[in-house]
Amino acid sequence: MSHSTITRDDATHLREPVVPSNTGEVQAFGHARRTTIALDATAALASVDSLNQLLADTVTLRDLYKKHHWQVSGPTFYMLHLLFDKHAEEQTRLIDLLAERVQVLGGVAIAMGADIAEATLIPRAPKGRENTEAQLARLLHAHETILLAARAMAKSTASAGDIGTDDIIVSDVIRANELQVWFLAQHVQ
Numbered sequence: 001m002s003h004s005t006i007t008r009d010d011a012t013h014l015r016e017p018v019v020p021s022n023t024g025e026v027q028a029f030g031h032a033r034r035t036t037i038a039l040d041a042t043a044a045l046a047s048v049d050s051l052n053q054l055l056a057d058t059v060t061l062r063d064l065y066k067k068h069h070w071q072v073s074g075p076t077f078y079m080l081h082l083l084f085d086k087h088a089e090e091q092t093r094l095i096d097l098l099a100e101r102v103q104v105l106g107g108v109a110i111a112m113g114a115d116i117a118e119a120t121l122i123p124r125a126p127k128g129r130e131n132t133e134a135q136l137a138r139l140l141h142a143h144e145t146i147l148l149a150a151r152a153m154a155k156s157t158a159s160a161g162d163i164g165t166d167d168i169i170v171s172d173v174i175r176a177n178e179l180q181v182w183f184l185a186q187h188v189q
């Protein structure tokens with residue numbers, strides 16, 4: 001479609017339209033507030049940066065799963081339709097875990113799609129529909145991108161003394177991603 005056919009009412013009849021404002025920001029992204037969790041401030045800030053990277057990549061992976069959940073086709077449609085949705089739900093749980101850990105550490109969790117798109121290391125997928133083989137390859141690549149980063153972050157957060165973040169990265173992010181890779185990889189071997 002080369003042009004939009006969407007129509008909408010204009011706002012001229014609204015008596016007091018609400019206008020969004022950018023003057024309400026109280027903490028800049030990339031800055032950490034002081035917290036009372038007995039953790040070194042430099043270690044906390046480093047963890048916030050790592051967690052936001054994992055968060056951006058996990059949101060992107062979750063969205064890839066939803067895209068493929070909707071767009072998959074072929075003889076394995078029903079099986080993959082359900083599997084992709086299950087994995088999307090599991091990634092959504094990780095998203096909340098990662099975002100809230102950022103806030104616990106005094107940081108600001110990356111949240112909006114445009115910011116996620118700028119930050120993610122996962123290549124942008126086409127807007128159009130891909131075949132099943134390409135969908136699986138794209139998902140496996142995204143998982144490996146996350147796992148590569150997560151393994152390095154697990155070591156750095158542990159050596160910096162942030163074992164709470166380390167636990168989330170190992171017990172939740174790495175384990176869940178490894179398991180999902182197993183389920184995907186069985187379809188291509």
Ligand SMILES: [Fe+2]
Pocket residue numbers: 069085
């Ligand atoms: Fe659905």
